[in-house]
Amino acid sequence: MKALFRLNWQLVTHTRRNLWVILVVVLVAAGFVPAAQAQGLGDFTHSALMTKDTIKAAYQQVNRYVTPEQPQVRQTGQVLDQAWSAANVMYLGGAMDDAFNVRDGMTRLGAALVAGDRSGYPGLVELALPNRAAGRRLQLVSQWLIAQDQPVQRRVADSASALAQFVPLAMLCLPFLLVVVMADGWLTTARHASIQAAVPVGLPVQAAVALAVRSGLAVLAIAGAMGLVIGGGALVGGLGALRYPFTLSLGARLTAVPMWVNPVVLLTQTLLVSSFVGSLMLLLNSWCHNVWLGLVLGWGVVSVPLVFPAIAHWAWLPLAGLTPQAIMTGAVQNDGGNWALGLIGADGIMLLWSAGLLGWFAWRTQRLAR
Amino acid sequence: MLELNHIHLDFPNHPNVLDDITLQADGGALIGLVAPNGMGKTTLLKVILNRLHPSQGQVKLFEQGYTSQAQTRKNHALICAFPEQNDLYGDLSGRAHLQFYADCWQNHTKSVATIIADLNMGHYVDQPTRTYSLGMKQRLCFAMVMAANPPVMLLDEVMNGLDPLNVALISAQLRALRAEGKLIILVSHLLNNLQTYVDRTIFLKDGHFVLDLDAHATPAQYLKFTGAADVVPGATAYTDQLNVVPLAEVAGETVGSWAQALFAANVPFTVGPLSLEEQFSHFYGQTEEQA
Structure with missing residues (x-):
């Protein structure tokens, strides 16, 4: 067993494909803080301005010529008016560095967005407004900030603010990165049959070790990347507010948790998503012995929830779990109208699928071995 | 140590690939398995490894058959097959391969460093195997089996791609392994080389063992000559080119008179036992190679 772990570790760390992936991860992580600062990523004032303008455009659409006569449309106008006003307060608070107004504007904007989303904005033709989950997030964060008397993060200026921007990006890229790392999970055995088949270890154990080692590499790569981002942020402005809130949907509702939980969630998601992607790639390997073709097929599967988000809303498919950042923010639940599907639910379904794929793979390999 | 009891194996559209194969072998023996390509040698080794399952008969290692998955793993810990050089991991070093096999078979008695020294691999063993020549890879594959150090070793075409010096080197190691009590089943086409160290040579044809030669028995003597047999x-x-007369019950004077006649007719002749190559030609001379 130990020998198999060592061999697999040597294989994954000597594979040029993995070395390239690690190099890219290191470069992105090392350059993240300067790039985020240069590009204005996480700039609160800018995003507040964008929100304000979006709401303003919606408000103007509803009140285009005269005050609407229909009560429902008039109600939409009122909600958007409240939202616009709150967004103005939030934006100006940010521009004037006024923490009180920022938090007040966030609270009011959150409430207006939740109320508007509930009503469905009758009379509004095109909806590009922040949804109910976004409104709820604003409420939770502002409540936390008020309770802790903390200012809002205005830009990437330290480790905590860098992490807040890096983790969603890492979660978005995670399934694609895992497909690359897991791409040859079974090929290292199948393509080197006379070396591995004689080994006095059963095929299921060999597959489990291949999966575990590649998951371990992915966890190390992500942990290393976060270390670089934290280090980069610390060099610029220290660690920052490690208890700054971020919202998370574990179960049926969004909750605010401190920022230091963010890396734990990302690493846990790396392990859970790697179990699904790893099982998928093992099965694909048993059909397709070309690593590049397997890679394209794997990328195709993990792209589905991004290209066709509606498919990811089918709760019994494992696809929602492949977009953990969208589950965490409640976007998938909001769009799919299924708030039972939190991070735990999506991961649970993904694990069930992983077990099924592993069983299918085991059945295939046992049959091929005969 | 190793028992094959009435093994029978069919392939789809190819019945009787192995037909009633029975073999019993103990440690401290080198057994040569001889046949042209496509006669079932590698298939037989796969049956011994339980990678192919016979329709009849049983393989036993140390009196234990492949009766369950747990027993299969136990049996596999006692046996190691020669890996194919195309299956080596190109990005890993030879030493990594050796250490893998030593660890998998939990060999704590024979060090990897000793094996590297014994097989003169020190100058290349730490390079990635993709940089190796065929001969270097072949030596590494043999070294991997040595690193596993199990009681039973199955060596399929171990001498392929080796120069005469390395053939001699591996041959010496095979003798040393036999002295350690290993049972080695060796498939080789280098019959002259095989003859110098095997204890037993088994000829496989049409799914059967057609000849089982004990190298320690006193060999029968023959007068061997070419040309017309009626001389x-x-x-x-x-064979097509060789005539023989068994000399077991022939008086020496008679042999002398035959020798004189052959000499007078200018026909080259020898007296001695039949070599493996001559017996190979006898059994397979008419056989069309299938692979």
Whole structure:
């Protein structure tokens, strides 16, 4: 067993494909803080301005010529008016560095967005407004900030603010990165049959070790990347507010948790998503012995929830779990109208699928071995 | 140590690939398995490894058959097959391969460093195997089996791609392994080389063992010559080009007179036992190679 772990570790760390992936991860992580600062990523004032303008455009659409006569449309106008006003307060608070107004504007904007989303904005033709989950997030964060008397993060200026921007990006890229790392999970055995088949270890154990080692590499790569981002942020402005809130949907509702939980969630998601992607790639390997073709097929599967988000809303498919950042923010639940599907639910379904794929793979390999 | 009891194996559209194969072998023996390509040698080794399952018969290692998955793993810990050089991991070093096999078979008695020294691999063993020549890879594959150090070793075409010096080197190691009590089943086409160290040579044809030669038994003597068989009374054509007369019950004077006749007719002749190559030609001379 130990020998198999060592061999697999040597294989994954000597594979040029993995070395390239690690190099890219290191470069992105090392350059993240300067790039985020240069590009204005996480700039609160800018995003507040964008929100304000979006709401303003919606408000103007509803009140285009005269005050609407229909009560429902008039109600939409009122909600958007409240939202616009709150967004103005939030934006100006940010521009004037006024923490009180920022938090007040966030609270009011959150409430207006939740109320508007509930009503469905009758009379509004095109909806590009922040949804109910976004409104709820604003409420939770502002409540936390008020309770802790903390200012809002205005830009990437330290480790905590860098992490807040890096983790969603890492979660978005995670399934694609895992497909690359897991791409040859079974090929290292199948393509080197006379070396591995004689080994006095059963095929299921060999597959489990291949999966575990590649998951371990992915966890190390992500942990290393976060270390670089934290280090980069610390060099610029220290660690920052490690208890700054971020919202998370574990179960049926969004909750605010401190920022230091963010890396734990990302690493846990790396392990859970790697179990699904790893099982998928093992099965694909048993059909397709070309690593590049397997890679394209794997990328195709993990792209589905991004290209066709509606498919990811089918709760019994494992696809929602492949977009953990969208589950965490409640976007998938909001769009799919299924708030039972939190991070735990999506991961649970993904694990069930992983077990099924592993069983299918085991059945295939046992049959091929005969 | 190793028992094959009435093994029978069919392939789809190819019945009787192995037909009633029975073999019993103990440690401290080198057994040569001889046949042209496509006669079932590698298939037999796969049956011994339980990678192919016979329709009848049983393989036993140390009196234990492949009766369950747990028993299969136990049996596999006692046996190691020669890996194919194309299956080596190109990005890993030879030393990594050796250490992998030593660890998998939990070999704590024979060090990897000793094996590297014994097989003169020190100058290349730390390079990635993709940089190796065929001969270097072949030596590494043999070294991997040595690193596993199990009681039973199955070596399929171990001498392929080796120069005469390395053939001699591996041959010496095979003798040393036999002295350590290993049972080695060796498939080789280098019959002259095989003859110098095997204890037993088994010829496989049409799914059967057609000849089982004990190298330690006193070999029968023959008068062997080429050309027309009727120059010597009682001579028979053993192969296309070789005639033989068994000398077991022939008086020395008679042998002398036959020798004189052959000499006078300018026919080259020898007296001695039949070599493996001559027996190979006898059994397979008419056989069309299938692979």
